[in-house]
Amino acid sequence: MSIKEEIIDFARSIGIEYIGFCSANFSNDFINRLSHNLKMKYNCEFQINDIEKRINIKDYMEDAKTFISIALPYKTIEIDKSKPYFSKASLGKDYHIVLKQKLKLIEEFLQNNYNAKTISFVDTGPFHDREIAYMCGIGFYGKNSTIITEKYGSFVFLGEILTDLYIEPSTPKKSLCGSCTICIKSCPMGAIEEEYFINSNKCLSYITQKKGDLTAIEQEKMGLRIYGCDTCQDVCPFNIKAQKSNILDFLPEEWNININEEDFLKMSNSQFNKTFRSTSSGWRGKKILQRNLIIAMGNSKNKKYTSLLKNISMDNSFEGYIKNSLKKLEGEE
Incomplete structure (x- = not known):
């Protein structure tokens, strides 16, 4: 088996259905989208405005070659919204802990079998989890800027590993939204001001x-x-x-x-x-x-x-x- 196949097999053995790979760099299109967010003042206080920090991979690993993205599904129940409630993503155990545990196992596998350098991220670094997941073929971008997978929709948590190991890239998926604008029309605050862009300051989350x-x-x-x-x-x-x-x-x-x-x-x-x-x-x-x-x-x-x-x-x-x-x-x- 190739290195890619071996990693996928290992991921399956620890309960990860969605895993993908991409080159450790960002496209000009993505950089332009980051610039557009700044221009339109879409970023909220939790987001990093310094574009260089969001794309400068070398600051974390000088000889980085590959991002490995994983997705874990989180929707377990239907929520009763007739009374005060928490969103689906905030039920159960903190996803940061769960994803980090899975990523740690993959890191150990890479280190032990290929002597690879690794760093993992779950909302802990400047990198854009969704863009990396998109580049890794995990799913396609919805017009609400979520990553939509074939089996679990957008109800997935994302995390990634940066490594100096070269792994054959996966193929990104094109959007299947077509002319649908249901998410845009349904947003209570009108936060989806443009297709594939969200004004985070207006987002109820x-x-x-x-x-x-x-x-x-x-x-x-x-x-x-x-x-x-x-x-x-x-x-x-x-x-x-x-x-x-x-x-x-x-x-x-x-x-x-x-x-x-x-x-x-x-x-x-x-x-x-x-x-x-x-x-x-x-x-x-x-x-x-x-x-x-x-x-x-x-x-x-x-x-x-x-x-x-x-x-x-x-x-x-x-x-x-x-x-x-x-x-x-x-x-x-």
Whole structure:
């Protein structure tokens, strides 16, 4: 077998269905897209604006030759969106940990069998996970800028390895979106301002994570979301028929899908660390998630939350959000 085939076989043996390879460089088209994002001010605070940092692979490995991309499916259940909820990507064990474990096994395989240099990334470096996955043939770009795979749609987590080992590149896949614009029309905030480009500052996934005061329209559009947003993915025809993941790590715990609102708002730091800290939403901290829950309770218009919000003891930073939610619950808005 070729090196490529041996790596694919090993990946299969550790439960990785999607793996691909590409040259360790970025195209002019990608660089132009990064420049367009800057020009249009589409990047949010979590994204790197320095284009050189996003493409300068030599800073990490002088003799780098190949990117290896993997994708792990994460959709395990259908979410009940009639009550406050977390997005699919934030259920179960933190994907950073799960992907890093898989990538570490591949790194060890490359080091032990080919004496290769390796560095792995899962949202931890400046490189663009989706672009690398696209170049590696993992899937095609959807108009909402997600990578869509044949079997699991866009419900996949991405990670990559940079290595000095030359591996025959995979073939990128052309978009199959055609004339479909369902994701663009469905975005609650109109964040998909151009096909294949997202204004991240308007994306509800970002809005549920950002600090500072949220505007009235942001709070309204958040609906019942506590963290993340699945809307543009849920309406995608490729996702409607997507298979579910069999990765047990991504199965949610009871407290993550049937949220006890009172317990959540009264939660100690210790309790938070034992529960939500282990998920991908936990990095944002307890206060941001509590803020979002308070907003979701008001947006629900469910009067059962009125007494809880009137009597809950929270610090002053929550006062405005509690008042706004109570107005909605009491029919003053």
